[in-house]
Amino acid sequence: MSERNEKVLMIPKIKLGIVIDHIPAGEGVKILEIISRYEEMQDVPVTLGLNYDSKKMGRKDLIKMQLEFLSPEIIQHISIVVPGVTIKAIKDYRVYSKVVVQAPKVIKNLLLCKNPNCVTNLESGIETLFHAVDEESNRVRCNFCERIFDRSELKPIIK
Amino acid sequence: MKKDLISMEDLTVDEIKDYLRLAHSVEDLPADERYRLLQGKIMAAMFFEPSTRTRLSFESAMHRLGGGVIGFAEKSATSVSKGESFTDTIYTVENYCDIMVIRHPGEGTARLAARVSSIPVINAGDGSNQHPTQTLLDLFTIEKDLGKISGIKVAFVGDLKYSRTVHSLIRALMKFDVTEFILVAPESLRLPKYFMMTDEPNKYHFYETNHLEEAISKCDILYMTRIQRERFPDLLEYEKVKDSYLLTAAMLEEARPHLRVLHPLPRVNEIAYDVDKTKYAGYFPQARNGVIMREAILLKHLGVKI
Numbered sequence: 001m002s003e004r005n006e007k008v009l010m011i012p013k014i015k016l017g018i019v020i021d022h023i024p025a026g027e028g029v030k031i032l033e034i035i036s037r038y039e040e041m042q043d044v045p046v047t048l049g050l051n052y053d054s055k056k057m058g059r060k061d062l063i064k065m066q067l068e069f070l071s072p073e074i075i076q077h078i079s080i081v082v083p084g085v086t087i088k089a090i091k092d093y094r095v096y097s098k099v100v101v102q103a104p105k106v107i108k109n110l111l112l113c114k115n116p117n118c119v120t121n122l123e124s125g126i127e128t129l130f131h132a133v134d135e136e137s138n139r140v141r142c143n144f145c146e147r148i149f150d151r152s153e154l155k156p157i158i159k
Numbered sequence: 160m161k162k163d164l165i166s167m168e169d170l171t172v173d174e175i176k177d178y179l180r181l182a183h184s185v186e187d188l189p190a191d192e193r194y195r196l197l198q199g200k201i202m203a204a205m206f207f208e209p210s211t212r213t214r215l216s217f218e219s220a221m222h223r224l225g226g227g228v229i230g231f232a233e234k235s236a237t238s239v240s241k242g243e244s245f246t247d248t249i250y251t252v253e254n255y256c257d258i259m260v261i262r263h264p265g266e267g268t269a270r271l272a273a274r275v276s277s278i279p280v281i282n283a284g285d286g287s288n289q290h291p292t293q294t295l296l297d298l299f300t301i302e303k304d305l306g307k308i309s310g311i312k313v314a315f316v317g318d319l320k321y322s323r324t325v326h327s328l329i330r331a332l333m334k335f336d337v338t339e340f341i342l343v344a345p346e347s348l349r350l351p352k353y354f355m356m357t358d359e360p361n362k363y364h365f366y367e368t369n370h371l372e373e374a375i376s377k378c379d380i381l382y383m384t385r386i387q388r389e390r391f392p393d394l395l396e397y398e399k400v401k402d403s404y405l406l407t408a409a410m411l412e413e414a415r416p417h418l419r420v421l422h423p424l425p426r427v428n429e430i431a432y433d434v435d436k437t438k439y440a441g442y443f444p445q446a447r448n449g450v451i452m453r454e455a456i457l458l459k460h461l462g463v464k465i
C-alpha cells in the first residue's frame with residue numbers, strides 16, 4: 001500500500017475513543033466478533049481496518065471505537081483470543097494511555113474446553129477454568145479434564 | 160479444611176509417600192482395632208458407571224474400618240437418570256454421608272463435585288482422565304514387593320496408548336526417580352510421545368519393543384494391561400496381536416528372581432492361568448493391597464489419625 005492511497009483508506013482520527021492496534025492481519029475480525037457479543041457495545045460506533053502497512057508486523061489490522069472506557073472483562077477476553085495487541089485510549093486526538101495486553105496465566109470462564117467428554121461440556125452452567133502451562137500462555141490445561149490444548153484452538157465462550 | 164483426592168497431578172512426592180506410610184501402618188493394625196476407627200461414619204459410593212471391583216474394594220475398606228456404606232452402582236439407579244443435574248445430586252447426597260467416592264464417565268466430574276461439596280470427595284475414576292486410588296495402590300504394591308520404588312526398572316505391556324492406569328503410574332514413577340521403562344505394545348497402541356517428553360531428557364530412558372520376551376529378563380516389575388478389541392479399527396490386526404502379549408509360566412524362566420507381575424484386573428487373556436502358581440504372580444495380592452490403600456485413604460480424608 002503506497003503512502004498516497006493510505007491516506008484515502010485511513011480511518012479518520014478520533015477525538016475520544018479506544019484504538020486496538022497491532023492486531024495481526026486477519027485477526028481483526030475475531031476481535032470484532034468478541035466486541036459485538038457484549039451488550040454494552042451494541043450502540044458503540046466501531047470501525048475495523050484491515051491490512052494496514054506496519055513496520056513492525058508487515059501487515060496489521062486496526063479497530064477504532066467511539067467510547068471512553070473499555071471494560072476489563074472485554075480487554076481480558078481480547079487478550080485471550082488475540083494476545084499481544086496494543087489498546088490505546090484517545091483524548092483530544094492524542095494517545096493518553098496505552099497498554100499491550102498479554103494472555104493471562106489463569107483463564108476463567110472465557111474459553112470452552114474442546115474435550116466433548118469434559119464435565120464443563122456435559123453439565124450446564126459450569127464455569128470453565130484453564131491454567132497456562134508455558135510462559136506465553138500458548139498452551140493451557142483444563143482444570144477439569146486436565147487435557148492440554150493450544151489456546152488458539154479453543155473457542156471463546158459466547159455470553 | 161476438607162481434603163479431596165482428585166488427581167495424582169495434585170500430589171507432591173511427599174504427599175504420596177504419606178499415603179504409602181499410612182497404608183503400611185493400616186496393614187500392621189490388628190483387625191479389632193481397625194474396626195473401631197470409622198465407627199459412625201458413612202461413605203457414599205456414587206458410581207455413575209459400573210465398576211464392580213473398584214466399588215467393592217472401597218466398600219470392603221469402609222466396612223473393615225467399621226464404617227457404613229450407602230450408594231448406587233450405576234446411573235440408572237440415580238435421579239440423574241430422571242434429569243437431575245450432577246451438582247444437585249452432590250448437594251443432596253452430601254447430607255447423607257461423611258465422605259463421597261465418585262466414579263463417573265465424564266472427565267473432571269470429581270473435580271466439580273469436590274468444588275461444590277462441603278465434604279471430602281475421592282475420585283474413583285473420571286472417564287479416561289484420573290483414577291488416583293489405583294495409582295496409589297500400584298505404588299504401594301511395588302514398594303511392598305520390592306522394598307523400594309526409586310531406581311527400579313518397569314516394563315509395561317499391552318494397551319499403552321489409551322490405558323489411564325499406565326499413564327498415571329508412569330508419571331508417578333517418574334516422580335519417584337524411576338528412570339528406565341520398557342514399553343511393550345503393538346505399533347497402534349504405543350505410549351503417546353508426550354509422556355516421554357520431560358525437562359530432563361537425559362535422565363529418563365524409554366525402550367520400545369513389540370516383543371514381550373525381550374522385556375521379561377530385564378525388568379523388576381512386569382505391568383500387564385488388557386488389550387481391548389474396541390481399540391482396533393481393524394479386527395484382523397487385533398487377532399494378530401492379542402496372543403503375542405499372552406504371558407505364560409514358561410516365558411518367566413529367564414525372569415529376575417524378585418520379578419513381580421502386576422495387572423489392574425480383570426484380565427482377559429493377557430496372563431495364562433499357569434502364571435498364577437508361580438512366585439512371580441503379584442496381581443491377586445495387588446487387589447488385597449487395594450483395600451488396604453483405600454482404608455488409608457478413607458482414614459486420611461476423614462481426618463482420623465492412627
Ligand SMILES: [Zn+2]
Binds near residue numbers: 114
Ligand atoms: Zn476440559
